[in-house]
Amino acid sequence: MEHITLLIGIVIVTALVFDFTNGFHDTANAMATTISTGALAPRAAVAMSAVLNLLGAFLSVEVAKTISSGIIDEGSGVQPEVIFAGLVGAIIWNLLTWLAGLPSSSSHAxxxxxxxxxxxxxxxGAVNGDVVVMKVLIPALAAPLVAGIASLCATRLTYRVARDADEGRTAKGYRAGQITSAALVSLAHGTNDAQKTMGVITLALVTGGVLAPDSDPPVWVIASAGLAIALGTYLGGWRIIRTMGKGITDIQPPQGFAAQTSAAATILASSHIGFSLSTTHVCSGAVMGSGLGRKGSVVRWSTAGRMVIGWALTLPAAGAVAAGAALLAEQGDWGVATVAVLTVAACGAIWLRSRRTPVDHTNVNDVEETAGTQPAEAPVPAPAAASPAVGEPEPAGVVTTAMRAVAPPPPPAGVALGAEGAAQEETPSAPSRPASAGSLS
Structure with missing residues (x-):
């Protein structure tokens, strides 16, 4: 530790910041379905996931080796400032996709x-293209398909086995199964994603001459990476939890159990063989598969399409930001300082923008009011005296919500007067609705 320079120290801190963003960005992978079905309360779910992420960080170092000595050629002249720039690109992309509520891959970032x-x-020449293809790109394409097919089959099997069982009696069992499978996904996430930060820190230590090439991550690196991802997980990436838990399909407990079990098996198998797998791709594919596996369920392909576009943009977008940061950081100490200041400013701006529409554990499941359906329903026909704010896609007020709950939607403006008179003749005892009621929207 005494030989670590200031630059390597900056790289280590930046890597832990990335690990932190990875934690809250990927909390949805383990806990979105558990929270959306009510198997666990939101706070309890993220707390359990954080503990298991920490434990999982100590189970394996195979993925860390892939990062530290596989993708980048250690002897090609890569300096710590290059690793610093790569982390900056990943952090910025993680925060942008978090702001958009988009379950993209922190691993690919x-x-x-x-x-x-x-x-x-x-x-x-410093990039090992064969490793990138075999251990990054091919798993990225195969993982969601494998997890999705496994989840589809598991969902159908689950419903078939329990088709004659009493729903009330099986609910408790599915809840326990969901909690268990979510725990497995959290553990698997720790074994896979926490190791990526370990690998980056190890790579920085090797390029800085602190460790010998092909060294395993030191214990302090493993512990710090595990703590950083656990803290990020505990804070909860509520925006992405909302998208994955409610935005792709409406998940019932049997589907949640099948999706999480399929995802956990896929992630644990990939960690064992050293594939740097995207847990986001796996869990998203499993959720889609569970939606296809339940009869009558609907997969929202518009949301899925946005996710796939985000997946396709992740590698080039993060790479472009990192490339610009690397060119600036190579100018010397002032370049590194400038990159650091710009990164902090960008992160602050993204955070301030997120405060305009906060999402937390209290409203994470309130999709119908915020996920895009409200704007289509908000413009309600009203008399000419209505407020000009009637058609704006804002959440309905208290008065409007109460009136819609007890009254049918108003008729088109052209027949409003005739319909009102007929309604008063048929129900003389009912209180009439004044024409100005529409202005309360």
């Missing part, structure tokens, strides 16, 4: 950042 910064600073 990190890979894209490292690759983009390395190409900008050293050249394409």
């Amino acid at each position: 990190l890979m894209g950042g490292l690759i983009g910064a390395t190409i900008a600073a050293v050249g394409t």
